[in-house]
Amino acid sequence: MSAHLRAVGTSPLSSCLLLLLLLLPLALSFRARPPHQHPGHLPSLVPHAPRSLARPRFSAQAQLDFTTHCNSSCYHRGEQEPRRELLADWLAFETLYDNGSRTLTTVDVEDGDEEESEGLIMDAVPRLARGRRSAPAIGRGKRRRRQIYGADGRFNIRGDNFLLDYPFSTAVRISTGCTGVLVSPRHVLTAAHCVHDGKDYVKGARKLRVGFLTPPSVNTTKPGQAPPKKPLVRWVRVRRTRVPKGWIQGPQDVSMDFDYALLELRWPHRRPFMRLSVAPSSEDLAGKRIHFSGFDSDRPGELVYRFCPVEDESNDLIYQHCDARPGASGSGVYGRVWDSDLERWERKVIGVFSGHQWLEIDGENRDFNVAVRLTPLKFAQICYWLHGNRVDCSKD
Ligand SMILES: *[C@@H]1O[C@H](CO)[C@@H](O)[C@H](O)[C@H]1NC(C)=O
Ligand SMILES: *[C@@H]1O[C@H](CO)[C@@H](O)[C@H](O)[C@H]1NC(C)=O
Protein backbone atom coordinates (compact mmCIF):
# COMPACT_ATOMS: atom_id res chain seq x y z
CA MET A 1 0.00 0.00 0.00
CA SER A 2 2.61 2.51 1.03
CA ALA A 3 4.55 1.83 -2.16
CA HIS A 4 1.96 3.85 -4.05
CA LEU A 5 2.29 6.85 -1.88
CA ARG A 6 5.26 9.07 -2.34
CA ALA A 7 6.07 11.58 0.29
CA VAL A 8 7.35 14.74 -1.27
CA GLY A 9 10.37 15.31 0.84
CA THR A 10 11.07 11.58 0.43
CA SER A 11 13.09 11.88 3.59
CA PRO A 12 12.78 8.83 5.83
CA LEU A 13 11.23 11.10 8.42
CA SER A 14 8.35 12.24 6.27
CA SER A 15 7.67 8.71 5.05
CA CYS A 16 7.58 7.55 8.64
CA LEU A 17 5.24 10.31 9.57
CA LEU A 18 2.86 9.41 6.80
CA LEU A 19 2.92 5.75 7.70
CA LEU A 20 2.28 6.62 11.29
CA LEU A 21 -0.58 8.77 10.20
CA LEU A 22 -2.18 6.02 8.20
CA LEU A 23 -1.97 3.67 11.16
CA LEU A 24 -3.19 6.25 13.62
CA PRO A 25 -6.91 5.66 13.01
CA LEU A 26 -6.54 2.15 14.42
CA ALA A 27 -5.06 3.40 17.62
CA LEU A 28 -7.63 6.12 17.94
CA SER A 29 -10.62 3.89 17.64
CA PHE A 30 -9.81 2.55 21.10
CA ARG A 31 -9.93 5.98 22.63
CA ALA A 32 -12.90 6.80 24.77
CA ARG A 33 -15.55 9.09 23.39
CA PRO A 34 -14.95 12.77 24.07
CA PRO A 35 -16.59 14.20 27.16
CA HIS A 36 -18.59 17.09 25.77
CA GLN A 37 -20.74 16.60 22.74
CA HIS A 38 -22.83 19.25 21.18
CA PRO A 39 -26.50 18.44 21.61
CA GLY A 40 -28.39 16.65 18.88
CA HIS A 41 -30.98 19.36 18.30
CA LEU A 42 -29.84 21.82 15.71
CA PRO A 43 -31.24 25.16 14.72
CA SER A 44 -32.95 25.17 11.36
CA LEU A 45 -33.45 27.56 8.53
CA VAL A 46 -36.94 28.51 7.44
CA PRO A 47 -36.53 29.69 3.85
CA HIS A 48 -38.94 32.09 2.17
CA ALA A 49 -39.92 31.80 -1.48
CA PRO A 50 -36.96 32.63 -3.73
CA ARG A 51 -37.01 35.98 -5.49
CA SER A 52 -35.52 36.51 -8.95
CA LEU A 53 -32.52 38.79 -9.24
CA ALA A 54 -30.93 40.35 -12.30
CA ARG A 55 -28.41 38.13 -14.05
CA PRO A 56 -24.91 38.55 -12.68
CA ARG A 57 -22.30 40.18 -14.89
CA PHE A 58 -19.60 37.58 -14.18
CA SER A 59 -17.09 40.39 -14.17
CA ALA A 60 -14.92 39.44 -11.20
CA GLN A 61 -11.50 37.85 -11.53
CA ALA A 62 -10.93 34.76 -9.45
CA GLN A 63 -8.50 35.83 -6.71
CA LEU A 64 -7.29 32.59 -5.21
CA ASP A 65 -4.72 34.10 -2.92
CA PHE A 66 -7.21 35.26 -0.33
CA THR A 67 -5.85 37.24 2.62
CA THR A 68 -7.70 39.17 5.32
CA HIS A 69 -6.71 41.30 8.29
CA CYS A 70 -8.31 41.18 11.68
CA ASN A 71 -7.61 43.51 14.59
CA SER A 72 -8.80 43.21 18.16
CA SER A 73 -12.21 44.75 17.52
CA CYS A 74 -12.81 42.39 14.63
CA TYR A 75 -11.49 39.52 16.69
CA HIS A 76 -13.51 40.18 19.83
CA ARG A 77 -16.67 40.71 17.88
CA GLY A 78 -16.78 36.93 17.65
CA GLU A 79 -17.38 36.76 21.39
CA GLN A 80 -20.72 38.47 21.27
CA GLU A 81 -23.72 36.80 19.84
CA PRO A 82 -24.79 38.64 16.70
CA ARG A 83 -28.33 39.92 16.70
CA ARG A 84 -30.85 37.46 15.38
CA GLU A 85 -31.83 39.69 12.41
CA LEU A 86 -28.20 40.00 11.45
CA LEU A 87 -27.78 36.23 11.52
CA ALA A 88 -30.83 35.79 9.32
CA ASP A 89 -29.39 38.36 6.89
CA TRP A 90 -26.10 36.51 6.69
CA LEU A 91 -27.75 33.12 6.26
CA ALA A 92 -29.91 34.26 3.34
CA PHE A 93 -28.42 32.92 0.12
CA GLU A 94 -28.16 33.30 -3.62
CA THR A 95 -28.71 30.48 -6.07
CA LEU A 96 -27.00 30.74 -9.44
CA TYR A 97 -28.30 28.42 -12.19
CA ASP A 98 -26.33 27.13 -15.15
CA ASN A 99 -28.53 29.17 -17.50
CA GLY A 100 -27.18 32.34 -15.85
CA SER A 101 -30.31 33.22 -13.88
CA ARG A 102 -30.12 33.94 -10.18
CA THR A 103 -32.44 34.03 -7.16
CA LEU A 104 -32.24 35.31 -3.59
CA THR A 105 -33.76 33.29 -0.73
CA THR A 106 -34.26 35.06 2.58
CA VAL A 107 -34.60 32.94 5.70
CA ASP A 108 -35.75 32.92 9.30
CA VAL A 109 -33.70 31.13 11.90
CA GLU A 110 -35.48 28.73 14.22
CA ASP A 111 -33.87 27.24 17.29
CA GLY A 112 -33.62 23.51 17.59
CA ASP A 113 -34.10 23.62 21.32
CA GLU A 114 -34.73 26.83 23.21
CA GLU A 115 -32.59 26.08 26.22
CA GLU A 116 -29.56 25.00 24.32
CA SER A 117 -29.86 27.40 21.47
CA GLU A 118 -27.69 30.11 22.87
CA GLY A 119 -24.80 27.75 23.26
CA LEU A 120 -25.48 26.39 19.81
CA ILE A 121 -25.27 29.64 18.03
CA MET A 122 -22.09 30.73 19.71
CA ASP A 123 -20.58 27.50 20.79
CA ALA A 124 -17.02 28.65 21.07
CA VAL A 125 -15.45 31.96 21.90
CA PRO A 126 -12.04 33.05 20.75
CA ARG A 127 -9.33 31.87 23.02
CA LEU A 128 -6.35 33.09 21.13
CA ALA A 129 -6.18 36.41 22.91
CA ARG A 130 -5.41 34.73 26.20
CA GLY A 131 -1.84 34.30 25.15
CA ARG A 132 0.15 31.14 25.99
CA ARG A 133 0.57 30.16 22.33
CA SER A 134 3.85 30.04 20.59
CA ALA A 135 2.36 31.43 17.40
CA PRO A 136 4.92 33.48 15.50
CA ALA A 137 5.01 37.11 16.48
CA ILE A 138 6.16 39.32 13.67
CA GLY A 139 7.03 42.92 14.28
CA ARG A 140 5.24 45.77 12.58
CA GLY A 141 6.73 46.72 9.25
CA LYS A 142 8.40 43.36 8.93
CA ARG A 143 5.44 41.49 7.58
CA ARG A 144 6.37 38.51 5.58
CA ARG A 145 3.50 36.29 4.81
CA ARG A 146 4.09 32.63 5.23
CA GLN A 147 2.04 29.88 3.75
CA ILE A 148 4.63 27.23 4.42
CA TYR A 149 5.67 27.05 8.04
CA GLY A 150 9.11 25.60 8.74
CA ALA A 151 9.81 22.46 6.68
CA ASP A 152 7.11 21.89 4.10
CA GLY A 153 4.79 19.29 5.60
CA ARG A 154 2.78 18.45 2.51
CA PHE A 155 2.58 15.08 0.76
CA ASN A 156 1.83 14.43 -2.89
CA ILE A 157 -0.72 11.67 -3.23
CA ARG A 158 0.19 9.39 -6.10
CA GLY A 159 -0.87 6.02 -7.39
CA ASP A 160 -4.33 4.73 -8.25
CA ASN A 161 -4.94 3.13 -4.90
CA PHE A 162 -4.56 6.36 -3.04
CA LEU A 163 -6.10 8.72 -5.56
CA LEU A 164 -9.19 6.55 -5.87
CA ASP A 165 -9.35 5.67 -2.19
CA TYR A 166 -11.26 7.40 0.52
CA PRO A 167 -10.56 9.99 1.86
CA PHE A 168 -8.29 11.34 -0.91
CA SER A 169 -10.87 10.49 -3.58
CA THR A 170 -13.27 13.06 -2.12
CA ALA A 171 -11.05 15.97 -3.24
CA VAL A 172 -12.10 17.47 -6.58
CA ARG A 173 -10.90 20.36 -8.69
CA ILE A 174 -12.95 23.48 -9.34
CA SER A 175 -12.54 24.94 -12.83
CA THR A 176 -11.73 28.41 -11.44
CA GLY A 177 -8.51 27.01 -9.94
CA CYS A 178 -9.62 25.88 -6.48
CA THR A 179 -10.34 22.64 -4.69
CA GLY A 180 -13.63 21.24 -3.43
CA VAL A 181 -14.82 18.23 -1.47
CA LEU A 182 -17.60 15.75 -2.32
CA VAL A 183 -20.19 15.97 0.45
CA SER A 184 -23.16 14.12 -1.12
CA PRO A 185 -23.77 12.02 -4.26
CA ARG A 186 -24.27 15.28 -6.11
CA HIS A 187 -22.76 18.13 -4.11
CA VAL A 188 -19.36 19.76 -3.74
CA LEU A 189 -18.42 22.14 -0.96
CA THR A 190 -15.83 24.80 -1.78
CA ALA A 191 -14.82 28.34 -0.80
CA ALA A 192 -17.10 31.22 -1.84
CA HIS A 193 -14.13 33.26 -3.08
CA CYS A 194 -13.57 30.62 -5.77
CA VAL A 195 -16.82 31.65 -7.47
CA HIS A 196 -17.64 35.16 -6.21
CA ASP A 197 -15.50 38.09 -5.09
CA GLY A 198 -18.06 39.54 -2.68
CA LYS A 199 -19.49 41.88 -5.31
CA ASP A 200 -19.97 39.75 -8.41
CA TYR A 201 -19.47 36.21 -9.68
CA VAL A 202 -16.11 35.45 -11.21
CA LYS A 203 -15.82 35.05 -14.95
CA GLY A 204 -15.33 31.29 -14.72
CA ALA A 205 -18.55 30.83 -12.70
CA ARG A 206 -20.65 31.20 -15.85
CA LYS A 207 -19.60 27.73 -16.96
CA LEU A 208 -18.45 26.27 -13.69
CA ARG A 209 -17.14 22.71 -13.75
CA VAL A 210 -15.89 20.19 -11.22
CA GLY A 211 -12.90 18.00 -12.10
CA PHE A 212 -12.53 14.37 -11.02
CA LEU A 213 -9.05 12.88 -11.08
CA THR A 214 -8.72 9.72 -13.12
CA PRO A 215 -5.39 8.02 -12.62
CA PRO A 216 -3.57 7.44 -15.92
CA SER A 217 -3.36 3.67 -15.52
CA VAL A 218 -7.13 3.35 -15.56
CA ASN A 219 -7.83 2.18 -19.07
CA THR A 220 -8.54 5.44 -20.85
CA THR A 221 -5.66 5.50 -23.30
CA LYS A 222 -6.20 4.80 -26.97
CA PRO A 223 -4.33 1.88 -28.52
CA GLY A 224 -0.78 2.78 -29.47
CA GLN A 225 -0.74 5.78 -27.13
CA ALA A 226 1.56 5.98 -24.14
CA PRO A 227 -0.40 6.52 -20.93
CA PRO A 228 0.00 10.07 -19.60
CA LYS A 229 2.17 10.54 -16.54
CA LYS A 230 -0.16 12.78 -14.58
CA PRO A 231 -3.69 11.94 -13.54
CA LEU A 232 -6.32 12.94 -16.09
CA VAL A 233 -9.24 15.09 -15.10
CA ARG A 234 -12.83 14.40 -16.08
CA TRP A 235 -14.92 17.58 -15.91
CA VAL A 236 -18.60 17.75 -14.97
CA ARG A 237 -20.75 20.89 -15.28
CA VAL A 238 -22.29 22.50 -12.23
CA ARG A 239 -26.06 22.95 -12.33
CA ARG A 240 -26.57 25.18 -9.30
CA THR A 241 -24.28 27.25 -7.10
CA ARG A 242 -25.24 28.47 -3.64
CA VAL A 243 -23.47 31.35 -1.90
CA PRO A 244 -24.43 32.74 1.53
CA LYS A 245 -25.41 36.39 1.69
CA GLY A 246 -22.94 36.80 4.54
CA TRP A 247 -20.24 36.51 1.89
CA ILE A 248 -21.88 38.70 -0.69
CA GLN A 249 -22.74 41.71 1.42
CA GLY A 250 -20.40 41.53 4.39
CA PRO A 251 -17.53 43.88 5.05
CA GLN A 252 -14.34 41.97 4.44
CA ASP A 253 -13.62 40.99 8.00
CA VAL A 254 -17.04 39.41 8.42
CA SER A 255 -17.06 37.70 5.12
CA MET A 256 -14.16 35.33 5.69
CA ASP A 257 -16.54 33.74 8.17
CA PHE A 258 -18.84 33.02 5.24
CA ASP A 259 -16.27 31.89 2.70
CA TYR A 260 -18.09 28.76 1.56
CA ALA A 261 -20.30 27.78 -1.36
CA LEU A 262 -22.10 24.63 -2.40
CA LEU A 263 -22.10 23.37 -5.99
CA GLU A 264 -24.64 20.91 -7.34
CA LEU A 265 -23.44 18.70 -10.19
CA ARG A 266 -25.52 17.99 -13.27
CA TRP A 267 -25.09 14.26 -12.66
CA PRO A 268 -24.35 12.19 -9.56
CA HIS A 269 -20.66 11.30 -9.33
CA ARG A 270 -20.85 7.73 -7.90
CA ARG A 271 -17.77 8.12 -5.74
CA PRO A 272 -17.60 7.95 -1.98
CA PHE A 273 -18.17 11.31 -0.33
CA MET A 274 -17.44 12.68 3.13
CA ARG A 275 -20.24 13.68 5.46
CA LEU A 276 -20.48 17.08 7.04
CA SER A 277 -20.54 17.72 10.75
CA VAL A 278 -20.94 20.74 12.96
CA ALA A 279 -17.35 21.56 13.92
CA PRO A 280 -16.77 20.38 17.48
CA SER A 281 -14.37 22.27 19.69
CA SER A 282 -10.84 21.31 18.64
CA GLU A 283 -10.50 19.47 21.96
CA ASP A 284 -13.07 17.01 20.66
CA LEU A 285 -11.22 16.29 17.44
CA ALA A 286 -9.06 13.19 17.54
CA GLY A 287 -5.52 14.41 18.14
CA LYS A 288 -6.85 18.00 17.99
CA ARG A 289 -5.90 17.63 14.36
CA ILE A 290 -7.33 18.73 11.03
CA HIS A 291 -6.52 17.33 7.58
CA PHE A 292 -7.14 18.40 4.01
CA SER A 293 -6.18 17.49 0.45
CA GLY A 294 -6.13 20.00 -2.36
CA PHE A 295 -4.60 21.17 -5.59
CA ASP A 296 -1.96 23.60 -4.38
CA SER A 297 -0.95 25.90 -7.21
CA ASP A 298 2.80 25.34 -6.73
CA ARG A 299 2.37 21.63 -7.54
CA PRO A 300 0.36 21.57 -10.77
CA GLY A 301 -1.63 18.43 -11.45
CA GLU A 302 -0.85 16.89 -8.05
CA LEU A 303 -3.19 16.16 -5.21
CA VAL A 304 -1.51 17.40 -2.04
CA TYR A 305 -2.37 16.19 1.45
CA ARG A 306 -1.46 17.73 4.82
CA PHE A 307 -2.50 17.69 8.44
CA CYS A 308 -1.73 19.80 11.50
CA PRO A 309 -3.04 20.61 14.94
CA VAL A 310 -5.63 23.34 15.41
CA GLU A 311 -3.76 26.27 16.94
CA ASP A 312 -6.88 28.09 17.98
CA GLU A 313 -10.40 28.82 16.96
CA SER A 314 -13.04 31.48 17.09
CA ASN A 315 -16.72 30.84 16.62
CA ASP A 316 -16.32 31.01 12.87
CA LEU A 317 -12.70 30.28 12.05
CA ILE A 318 -10.10 27.60 12.65
CA TYR A 319 -6.61 29.07 13.02
CA GLN A 320 -3.80 26.75 12.04
CA HIS A 321 -0.40 26.47 10.43
CA CYS A 322 -1.09 23.69 7.95
CA ASP A 323 1.15 24.34 4.95
CA ALA A 324 -0.97 25.39 1.99
CA ARG A 325 -0.81 27.35 -1.25
CA PRO A 326 -3.64 29.21 -2.98
CA GLY A 327 -5.05 26.39 -5.18
CA ALA A 328 -5.91 24.55 -1.95
CA SER A 329 -8.65 27.14 -1.29
CA GLY A 330 -11.97 25.40 -0.89
CA SER A 331 -10.49 22.10 0.32
CA GLY A 332 -12.71 20.22 2.74
CA VAL A 333 -11.10 20.45 6.15
CA TYR A 334 -11.83 17.29 8.08
CA GLY A 335 -11.12 15.75 11.42
CA ARG A 336 -12.01 12.60 13.22
CA VAL A 337 -15.23 13.31 15.04
CA TRP A 338 -16.97 11.00 17.47
CA ASP A 339 -20.08 9.60 15.77
CA SER A 340 -22.50 8.72 18.54
CA ASP A 341 -24.75 6.64 16.26
CA LEU A 342 -21.93 4.51 14.91
CA GLU A 343 -20.08 4.69 18.23
CA ARG A 344 -16.76 5.32 16.57
CA TRP A 345 -14.48 8.06 15.29
CA GLU A 346 -15.36 9.09 11.77
CA ARG A 347 -13.76 11.49 9.33
CA LYS A 348 -16.16 14.38 8.81
CA VAL A 349 -15.88 17.66 6.99
CA ILE A 350 -15.94 20.36 9.67
CA GLY A 351 -14.73 23.35 7.66
CA VAL A 352 -13.48 24.79 4.39
CA PHE A 353 -9.93 26.00 3.78
CA SER A 354 -10.17 29.71 3.03
CA GLY A 355 -6.80 31.46 3.02
CA HIS A 356 -4.57 33.60 5.09
CA GLN A 357 -5.28 35.97 7.94
CA TRP A 358 -3.15 38.56 9.71
CA LEU A 359 -4.29 38.83 13.26
CA GLU A 360 -3.20 42.00 14.95
CA ILE A 361 -3.83 41.92 18.66
CA ASP A 362 -2.13 44.14 21.23
CA GLY A 363 0.23 45.48 18.60
CA GLU A 364 1.44 42.00 17.73
CA ASN A 365 1.02 40.54 14.27
CA ARG A 366 0.45 36.87 13.88
CA ASP A 367 -0.23 35.10 10.67
CA PHE A 368 -2.31 32.00 10.21
CA ASN A 369 -3.80 29.84 7.56
CA VAL A 370 -7.50 29.87 8.20
CA ALA A 371 -10.43 27.54 7.67
CA VAL A 372 -14.08 28.48 7.98
CA ARG A 373 -15.78 26.48 10.75
CA LEU A 374 -19.12 24.83 10.17
CA THR A 375 -21.12 26.31 13.04
CA PRO A 376 -24.56 24.83 13.83
CA LEU A 377 -26.23 27.56 11.76
CA LYS A 378 -23.94 27.16 8.78
CA PHE A 379 -24.42 23.42 9.02
CA ALA A 380 -28.20 23.94 9.02
CA GLN A 381 -27.91 26.15 5.96
CA ILE A 382 -25.70 23.78 3.96
CA CYS A 383 -27.86 20.86 5.05
CA TYR A 384 -30.89 22.67 3.64
CA TRP A 385 -28.99 23.18 0.38
CA LEU A 386 -28.19 19.48 0.25
CA HIS A 387 -31.62 18.12 1.06
CA GLY A 388 -33.97 20.90 0.01
CA ASN A 389 -35.96 20.44 3.21
CA ARG A 390 -35.60 20.97 6.95
CA VAL A 391 -36.68 17.53 8.05
CA ASP A 392 -33.44 15.79 7.13
CA CYS A 393 -31.45 18.46 8.93
CA SER A 394 -32.96 18.40 12.40
CA LYS A 395 -30.14 16.19 13.63
CA ASP A 396 -26.42 16.37 12.93
C1 LIG B 1 -9.92 47.74 13.54
O1 LIG B 1 -10.07 47.93 12.14
C2 LIG B 1 -11.25 48.64 11.78
C3 LIG B 1 -11.32 48.74 10.27
O2 LIG B 1 -10.64 47.74 9.63
C4 LIG B 1 -11.23 50.03 12.39
O3 LIG B 1 -12.42 50.72 12.07
C5 LIG B 1 -11.09 49.90 13.90
O4 LIG B 1 -10.97 51.16 14.48
C6 LIG B 1 -9.88 49.05 14.26
N1 LIG B 1 -9.88 48.84 15.71
C7 LIG B 1 -8.78 48.91 16.46
C8 LIG B 1 -8.94 48.64 17.91
O5 LIG B 1 -7.68 49.15 15.97
C1 LIG C 1 -33.03 28.94 -15.56
O1 LIG C 1 -33.15 27.73 -14.82
C2 LIG C 1 -33.99 27.83 -13.68
C3 LIG C 1 -33.92 26.49 -12.94
O2 LIG C 1 -33.96 25.42 -13.80
C4 LIG C 1 -35.41 28.19 -14.10
O3 LIG C 1 -36.24 28.27 -12.98
C5 LIG C 1 -35.36 29.50 -14.86
O4 LIG C 1 -36.66 29.82 -15.33
C6 LIG C 1 -34.39 29.41 -16.01
N1 LIG C 1 -34.27 30.76 -16.60
C7 LIG C 1 -34.23 30.98 -17.90
C8 LIG C 1 -34.12 32.38 -18.34
O5 LIG C 1 -34.28 30.06 -18.72
Ligand SMILES: *[C@@H]1O[C@H](CO)[C@@H](O)[C@H](O)[C@H]1NC(C)=O
Ligand atom coordinates in the same frame (compact mmCIF):
# COMPACT_ATOMS: atom_id res chain seq x y z
C1 LIG D 1 -7.93 -1.29 -22.46
O1 LIG D 1 -8.95 -2.26 -22.40
C2 LIG D 1 -9.10 -3.02 -23.59
C3 LIG D 1 -10.24 -3.98 -23.39
O2 LIG D 1 -11.27 -3.44 -22.66
C4 LIG D 1 -7.81 -3.74 -23.90
O3 LIG D 1 -7.94 -4.43 -25.13
C5 LIG D 1 -6.68 -2.76 -23.99
O4 LIG D 1 -5.46 -3.43 -24.18
C6 LIG D 1 -6.59 -1.91 -22.73
N1 LIG D 1 -5.57 -0.90 -22.90
C7 LIG D 1 -4.68 -0.63 -21.96
C8 LIG D 1 -3.71 0.46 -22.28
O5 LIG D 1 -4.64 -1.20 -20.89
